[in-house]
Amino acid sequence: MKRSLSDHVPSVLVATLSAAFGVSLLEITSVLATVISADNVTGSSTTVGLLLSIVAIVFIVIAVYVGAIVTSNTFSTIIAGRTRTIALMRLIGSSAADQRRSVAREGFMVGVVGAILGAIVGTLVTMALVVISVSSGFIPMLGYSYLQPVLFLPIITVVLTTWLASWIGSRRVLQVSPMQATGVAIEMSREESGGRRGRNAVAIALFAVGIGFLVLGMLVGLVSPLGVLVGVVGGLLSFTGLVLGAHLVMPVALRLTGRMFGSSATARLAAENAVRYPERSSRTTIGLVIGVTLVTMFAVAVESYQQMIRVAQESQPEVYQGVDQTLSVTVIVFSVLMGFSALIAAVGMVNNLSMSILQRTRELGLLRALGFTARQVRSMILAESAQLTVAAVLVGLVLGIFYGWAGAQSLLGSIQGSPGFVLPVVPLALLGILVVAAAVLTLVASVAPSRRATRVAPVAALAVE
Numbered sequence: 001m002k003r004s005l006s007d008h009v010p011s012v013l014v015a016t017l018s019a020a021f022g023v024s025l026l027e028i029t030s031v032l033a034t035v036i037s038a039d040n041v042t043g044s045s046t047t048v049g050l051l052l053s054i055v056a057i058v059f060i061v062i063a064v065y066v067g068a069i070v071t072s073n074t075f076s077t078i079i080a081g082r083t084r085t086i087a088l089m090r091l092i093g094s095s096a097a098d099q100r101r102s103v104a105r106e107g108f109m110v111g112v113v114g115a116i117l118g119a120i121v122g123t124l125v126t127m128a129l130v131v132i133s134v135s136s137g138f139i140p141m142l143g144y145s146y147l148q149p150v151l152f153l154p155i156i157t158v159v160l161t162t163w164l165a166s167w168i169g170s171r172r173v174l175q176v177s178p179m180q181a182t183g184v185a186i187e188m189s190r191e192e193s194g195g196r197r198g199r200n201a202v203a204i205a206l207f208a209v210g211i212g213f214l215v216l217g218m219l220v221g222l223v224s225p226l227g228v229l230v231g232v233v234g235g236l237l238s239f240t241g242l243v244l245g246a247h248l249v250m251p252v253a254l255r256l257t258g259r260m261f262g263s264s265a266t267a268r269l270a271a272e273n274a275v276r277y278p279e280r281s282s283r284t285t286i287g288l289v290i291g292v293t294l295v296t297m298f299a300v301a302v303e304s305y306q307q308m309i310r311v312a313q314e315s316q317p318e319v320y321q322g323v324d325q326t327l328s329v330t331v332i333v334f335s336v337l338m339g340f341s342a343l344i345a346a347v348g349m350v351n352n353l354s355m356s357i358l359q360r361t362r363e364l365g366l367l368r369a370l371g372f373t374a375r376q377v378r379s380m381i382l383a384e385s386a387q388l389t390v391a392a393v394l395v396g397l398v399l400g401i402f403y404g405w406a407g408a409q410s411l412l413g414s415i416q417g418s419p420g421f422v423l424p425v426v427p428l429a430l431l432g433i434l435v436v437a438a439a440v441l442t443l444v445a446s447v448a449p450s451r452r453a454t455r456v457a458p459v460a461a462l463a464v465e
Contacts, residue, residue: 011110011114011162012110012113012114012117013114013347014114014287014347015110015111015113015114015115015118015158015162016113016114016115016117016118016121017118017343017347018066018114018118018154018158019114019115019116019117019118019119019121019122019154019155019158020117020118020119020121020122020125021066021118021122021154022066022118022122022153022154022155022157022158023118023119023122023123023126023151023154023155024122024123024125024126025059025062025154026059026148026150026151026153026154027122027123027126027146027148027151028126028129029055029059030144030145030146030148031126031130031139031144034142034143034144034145035139035140035142054225054226054228054229054411055228055411057229057232058228058229058232058407061232061236062232062294065236065239066290066294068157068161069239069243069286069290072161072162072164072165072168100167103166103167104163104166104167106166107162107163107164107165107166107167108159108162108163108166110162110166111158111159111160111161111162111163112159114158114162115154115155115156115158115159116155118154118155118158119151119155123146123147126146127146130144133332138328138332199244199245200245200248202241202244203241203242203244203245203248204241204245205241206237206238206240206241206244207237207238207241207242207245208241209234209237209238209241210233210234210235210236210237210238210239210240210241211234211238212234213230213231213233213234213237213238214231214234214235214238214402214403214406214410215234216230216234217229217230217231217232217233217234217406217410218231218406218409218410218413218421220410221409221410221411221412221413221414222413222414222418222420222421223414224414225410225411225412225414225415227410227411227413227414228407228410228411230410231406231407231410232407234406235403235406235407239293239399242289242399243286246278246282246285246286246289247278247279247281247282248278249395250278250281250282250285250286250391250392250395251275251278251281253391253392253394253395254271254275254281254387254388254391255271255275256391257387257390257391257394258270258271258275258387259271260387260390261383261386261387266376266379266380266383267380267383269380270380270381270383270384270387271383271384271387281388284388285388285389285391285392285395286392288388288389288392288393288396288438288441289392289395289396289399290396291346291396292392292393292395292396292397292400292434293395293396293399293400293403294400295396295400295430295434296396296397296399296400296401296404296430296434297399297400297401297403297404297407298404299400299404299426299427299430300400300401300403300404300405300408300424300425300426300427301403301404301405301407301408302331302335303425303426303427304404304405304408304409304422304424304425305408305411305412306331306425307422307425308408308412308413308415308418308419308422309412309415311417311418311419311422312412312415312416312417312418312419313417314417315417315419316416316417346437346441350441350444350445354445354446354448354449364377364381364450364454367380368454374454374455377450377454378447378450378451378454381446381449381450382442382443382446382447382450384446385442385445385446386439386442389438389439389441389442390438392438393434393435393438397431397434401424401426402424404424405423405424409421409422
């Protein structure tokens with residue numbers, strides 16, 4: 001089944017951002033290593049070198065993991081919207097194996113294009129950042145290296161995960177009977193999602209074990225910075241458990257946020273729609289959850305990092321003399337990472353929410369046929385999108401604060417003059433920015449697609465493929 005490139009613009013864009021995120025992460029870490037090594041104070045410190053190596057490993061893991069989750073989620077959303085088309089192809093004679101190979105080829109090509117574009121974008125962003133920093137005198141002019149073999153890791157990972165996402169996604173789609181091509185794409189109900197006991201048990205176990213590793217990492221971090229590696233394992237396990245069990249977590253958050261939008265007919269219908277199909281809601285929100293978690297994690301980590309360094313500097317000023325410049329460079333690095341994270345969150349949310357609305361043209365046509373006006377349908381979609389956004393932001397904030405604090409604590413808990421355990425430092429300005437940005441994204445992601453969907457006549461919408 002042939003598809004034009006325009007059909008895959010959302011997934012190519014997310015794959016590009018994921019690859020750019022990973023490539024830029026590694027290049028910026030390399031630049032930071034060069035700056036620190038050239039410093040008379042920090043360059044001779046074995047502790048600083050060890051911390052930097054650990055941070056580089058952590059960044060690599062984050063880049064690989066984020067690329068895997070975001071691209072997989074986006075392609076799964078696309079595949080879910082093509083259930084009926086693929087079932088129709090099977091009805092007219094195409095085999096399940098042919099369809100699955102076709103979808104896998106699409107995923108592979110999307111991954112290749114996105115990875116190449118991402119590598120170029122990530123390198124250009126890093127080079128621009130270095131040029132600006134050097135010209136402003138923030139960092140010295142040194143022999144910075146951008147092209148390194150380790151950069152192939154995020155590139156290859158984006159290709160493989162996009163291909164794997166298409167292969168796994170097609171397995172669910174191809175379970176649809178060819179006779180169901182005469183119906184609509186089917187999403188799992190709450191009862192069906194909750195009844196998958198095996199997956200639910202695995203999700204809960206991963207989350208619980210991951211939290212245990214995070215706590216262990218913080219304890220190990222009191223004696224060694226290697227505790228952050230234990231914490232990274234815990235973060236990956238716990239977040240993987242959250243992704244697998246998102247159909248259990250998100251409906252709870254959605255029910256709580258649904259009460260904030262009143263008791264009108266459109267608000268009640270929007271609240272019910274948000275929890276009726278947990279898998280659809282989870283696919284729509286998980287990208288934003290990831291983005292908000294990353295942004296919050298980096299913000300809390302850098303604030304906690306600065307506080308712990310300052311406390312240690314006050315306790316042993318002779319040990320930390322001259323680290324202010326390195327501290328400033330590190331803050332800039334984390335700010336760039338937050339920018340990339342915010343961009344991934346924005347694109348992922350707009351793509352998934354827009355596609356989700358456009359894939360529901362038949363559902364919206366039915367509401368119009370039952371008497372809903374176009375304005376009521378748009379109000380319902382906006383309320384539903386707002387509920388999804390608020391729920392995703394709340395979940396992301398909670399996770400990001402905990403992950404950021406755990407990361408800083410496990411990495412710096414053992415440095416000389418460390419105050420031991422500290423409370424997480426949450427920048428209040430971040431909360432305001434996230435709320436405003438989420439509101440804008442909700443409008444962008446829901447208003448335009450809902451207008452396009454409601455412009456279709458009810459009879460035509462009910463007949464749409």
